[in-house]
Amino acid sequence: MGRRVKVSNIRAALFVALIFLTLSVVVGCAVNPVTGRSELMLVSESQEMQMGKELYPNALWGAEGGGGEYKDEKLKAYLKDIVLNIQRASHRPDIPTSFAIQNSSIPNAWAIPGHVVMTRGLLAGLDNEAEFAYVMGHEIGHVSARHSARQMSYGMVSQLLLAGGGMALGGGTASNMATSLGSIGSNLILLKYSRADELEADRLGVQYMAKLGYNPKNAVGAQANVERIANEYLRSVGQSPEEKGFFQDMLSSHPRTSTRLSEMQAIIGATPMGAPRGDGTNRSRFQTNISGIKVTNQAYRDYYDKAVRALKKGNTEEANSLVSKGISSNPGQASFHALRGFIMLDRKSYGEAERDFTSALRLDSNYQPAYRGLGILSYARNDYKQSVSYLTTGLSLFPDDLSSHYFLGMSHYKRREYRSAISHLKPVADVRPKHPTVHGVLGQCYESINDPQSAYNQYVLQTQVDAKSEIGRQSASRAQALKSSLGR
Numbered sequence: 001m002g003r004r005v006k007v008s009n010i011r012a013a014l015f016v017a018l019i020f021l022t023l024s025v026v027v028g029c030a031v032n033p034v035t036g037r038s039e040l041m042l043v044s045e046s047q048e049m050q051m052g053k054e055l056y057p058n059a060l061w062g063a064e065g066g067g068g069e070y071k072d073e074k075l076k077a078y079l080k081d082i083v084l085n086i087q088r089a090s091h092r093p094d095i096p097t098s099f100a101i102q103n104s105s106i107p108n109a110w111a112i113p114g115h116v117v118m119t120r121g122l123l124a125g126l127d128n129e130a131e132f133a134y135v136m137g138h139e140i141g142h143v144s145a146r147h148s149a150r151q152m153s154y155g156m157v158s159q160l161l162l163a164g165g166g167m168a169l170g171g172g173t174a175s176n177m178a179t180s181l182g183s184i185g186s187n188l189i190l191l192k193y194s195r196a197d198e199l200e201a202d203r204l205g206v207q208y209m210a211k212l213g214y215n216p217k218n219a220v221g222a223q224a225n226v227e228r229i230a231n232e233y234l235r236s237v238g239q240s241p242e243e244k245g246f247f248q249d250m251l252s253s254h255p256r257t258s259t260r261l262s263e264m265q266a267i268i269g270a271t272p273m274g275a276p277r278g279d280g281t282n283r284s285r286f287q288t289n290i291s292g293i294k295v296t297n298q299a300y301r302d303y304y305d306k307a308v309r310a311l312k313k314g315n316t317e318e319a320n321s322l323v324s325k326g327i328s329s330n331p332g333q334a335s336f337h338a339l340r341g342f343i344m345l346d347r348k349s350y351g352e353a354e355r356d357f358t359s360a361l362r363l364d365s366n367y368q369p370a371y372r373g374l375g376i377l378s379y380a381r382n383d384y385k386q387s388v389s390y391l392t393t394g395l396s397l398f399p400d401d402l403s404s405h406y407f408l409g410m411s412h413y414k415r416r417e418y419r420s421a422i423s424h425l426k427p428v429a430d431v432r433p434k435h436p437t438v439h440g441v442l443g444q445c446y447e448s449i450n451d452p453q454s455a456y457n458q459y460v461l462q463t464q465v466d467a468k469s470e471i472g473r474q475s476a477s478r479a480q481a482l483k484s485s486l487g488r
Helices: 002-027 045-061 073-089 129-144 147-169 173-191 195-211 218-236 246-253 257-269 283-312 316-329 334-346 350-363 368-380 384-397 402-414 418-431 438-448 452-465 470-485
Strands: 029-031 038-040 098-102 109-112 115-119
Touching (some): 045 109, 045 115, 073 098, 073 129, 073 195, 115 129, 129 218, 195 218, 195 257, 218 283, 283 316, 283 334, 316 334, 334 350, 334 368, 350 368, 368 384, 368 402, 402 418, 402 438, 418 438, 438 452, 438 470, 452 470
Parallel strands (some): 098 115
Antiparallel strands (some): 029 038, 109 115
16 A cells, blocks of 8 residues: 555656646746746746736726726826836837726736736825836836746646646545645745745836936835825725735735835945936926826825725715715716715615716716616616616626626526526626525526526525525525436
8 A cells, every 4th residue: 555655656746747847848938038047938928918908907997996097198198108118118118008097095006918007096195206117117027027927837837737746646635735735835826926026126117217317216215105105095094004904915025115125225226327317306297297186186085985984884874974075075086976876876865876877977988886886776776678788888897897797697687588697697606605695596597598407506505505595495495306307
C-alpha cells in the first residue's frame, strides 16, 4: 500500500513537471515590456484588450457613490490629454486608451488594458497636476508591466496543474490536499497586485511623470494625499479610520506611505527629469479645472453618501431628508434623483418613484440605476413587458448587475418565457445560493421546459434554503414527485 502511494506521488510529480515544461517551452514565454526579461505569459495582448473591454462597464458601475461616469466634458478633455501623454511615455505606448472619472466618493484609481479611471473622490482631493500624473502613471505602469496578464497566466497554470495533478494522483487524499492548497494559492494570486507589483508601479509612475517634465517629488505628496483623502471620506460617512473595511483590503496590497517612503526617495533620486512642465506642478491650472468637481464632491459627502449609509441601516426617513437636501443644493446629479426614486419605491409611492427615475434619465440618458429602478417599478405594477424593456437596457450598460438579472428573470417567468427566465435567474442562484426563492422558481422553469433533472436539483436546493415557506413546501412536493420518475 505504501509503495503504491509513493509510486503515485512520483507519477504525479512527473506529470505536473511535464505540464509546466510544456507550457513554458511551447506555449507561453513573452518578453516583459518593462523589464526586458522573458516570462511565462499565456495571455496575448489581444486577449488583454478583450478582457479590458468586458470588465470595464462592470468595474465602472460596480461601486458605491453613484457609480458610472461623472459627466463633465471640459474637465474630462483636460485630464484625458494628460493621461494620453503618460500613455505615450509608457513602455506600451501603442495601446488605445480611454480615460473616465468614476462617479464615486471612494478615493481610488485603477487601470485595465484600454481604460484608465480615477474616482471623483480622489480627483477632488489632489493638489496639483503632478500628483494626478503620478497616480495615473502608477496605474498605467500596472498595464505596462502586464501585471494583470501575469496574474491570469499563473492562475491558468495553477488550474492546469491542479487538473493534471488530480488525474495523476487518482483522486485520493493527497489529491484533495493538492486541490485545497492550490485553490488558496490561486485566490491569492488573482485577488490583488503583489507588493512587488505595487513598488514596480511606483517606480514607473515616477519615471513617466518625470519624463513629461513634472517634479517627481510630488509622488510623495500624492501618496500622503491619498491617505488623507481616504480618512476624510471615512469621517464624512461616520466611520473612523479603524473601521476601514474596503480600504483595509485596498491598502493591504498597497504598502503604506511609511513603508514606501525610503523606496520612493531612492526612485526619485535615480530618475532623470525631462524638460520642466511649467513649475513642475501646474497647480494653478489644475485647481481651476477641478473647482467644479470639488463643489459637487462636497455635496455627495454632505448628502448622498450619508443618505446611502442611512438607507443601509433602514433609516428611510433620514435617507429621504438627506437626499432631498442634496437635490435642492445640486439638482443636476442623476444619482441624487435615482436614490430618492429607490426610497419612494421602497415606500410603494410609485408615482413619485417614476418621477424621480425619469428625472435621473433626463439628466443622464445612460444612468443605469434609473433603468433598473424603472424596471423594478414596472414589475411591481405587474407590467412585465415594460419591465423587460427597461431592465434589458440597464443590463446593456451594466452586464453584471445582479438585481437587474433577478427582476428581468422574474419578468420573463411571469410571461412564461421560461428559457429566458433561466438565463437570468441561474446567475443569481450561483452568486446568491441562499436566496429565499430563486431555486424554487428555477425548478418550475426547468420543469416547464422538460428538464426534470435540473428541476429536481433546484427544488432540493430550495428546500435546503427554506423548507417551511410556501415555495419551500411546493419545492419539496415537486422534488418528491420527480424523484421516482428519475429513478432515485
